[in-house]
Amino acid sequence: MAKITAIFWDVGGVLLSNAWDRAQRQRALERFQLDEAEFDDRHDMLVSSFERGKISLQEYLERTVFYRPRPFTQQEFTDFMFSLSQPNAGTLEIARSLARSCQYLMATINNESTELNLYRIRTCGLREIFSVFVSSCFVGLRKPEEGIYRLALEITQRPPEECCFVDDRALNLDAASALGMRVIRMQNAAQLRQDLQKLGVGA
Numbered sequence: 001m002a003k004i005t006a007i008f009w010d011v012g013g014v015l016l017s018n019a020w021d022r023a024q025r026q027r028a029l030e031r032f033q034l035d036e037a038e039f040d041d042r043h044d045m046l047v048s049s050f051e052r053g054k055i056s057l058q059e060y061l062e063r064t065v066f067y068r069p070r071p072f073t074q075q076e077f078t079d080f081m082f083s084l085s086q087p088n089a090g091t092l093e094i095a096r097s098l099a100r101s102c103q104y105l106m107a108t109i110n111n112e113s114t115e116l117n118l119y120r121i122r123t124c125g126l127r128e129i130f131s132v133f134v135s136s137c138f139v140g141l142r143k144p145e146e147g148i149y150r151l152a153l154e155i156t157q158r159p160p161e162e163c164c165f166v167d168d169r170a171l172n173l174d175a176a177s178a179l180g181m182r183v184i185r186m187q188n189a190a191q192l193r194q195d196l197q198k199l200g201v202g203a
Helices: 022-032 036-051 057-064 074-083 089-101 114-123 146-156 170-178 189-198
Strands: 006-009 105-110 132-135 163-167 182-185
Touching: 022 036, 022 074, 036 057, 057 074, 057 114, 074 114, 089 105, 089 189, 105 146, 114 132, 132 146, 146 163, 146 170, 163 170, 170 182, 182 189
Parallel strands: 006 105, 006 163, 105 132, 163 182
Antiparallel strands: none
16 A cells, blocks of 8 residues: 555535535524525525636625625625634644644645635634645636546646545545545544544654
8 A cells, every 4th residue: 555645635624614515604694684595596506606716705795695785794794704614623733733744745625715715724824734725716626526636636746546635525535536545534533533544644
């Protein structure tokens, strides 16, 4: 078995809470008393462009929320969106420890819109851990498309058998596994640490 030299990490659901997934959107709908069916129809039509970096957060909100007058401002809504992002302390500590060991290339592969991704990278100190960010908003590809995993391998120039990809969703792991990457489905920090150790990965 080849030695792992690179570890690719999902962000939302692994390192941090999800950025703008179903649970976060539901909290915003309740907080601002928006019609769920109406919002979901508009979100579903725009989410691909939003996460591929084709439209800005402002344009997304203008077309999903502020297409009619609201009793709250776009800034209030944006601040609430950002406030939903919280670190997963246990997983982040594992990643920091591995980064400090200088034994592995540390990178992310994640689906996030530009403004939320940049906010989360900055406020959660991810630049201190990761040297490469293969984010959907930067590369125009989304998981589970094979192209985003292939691009990550090409950017980092690592053979797939030397790479491990960590995600919390089985569907997102399938294409990575098919390319020859080792994969771990993250459920909690203790399980993640054990599964990394099984692959010979440790700080």
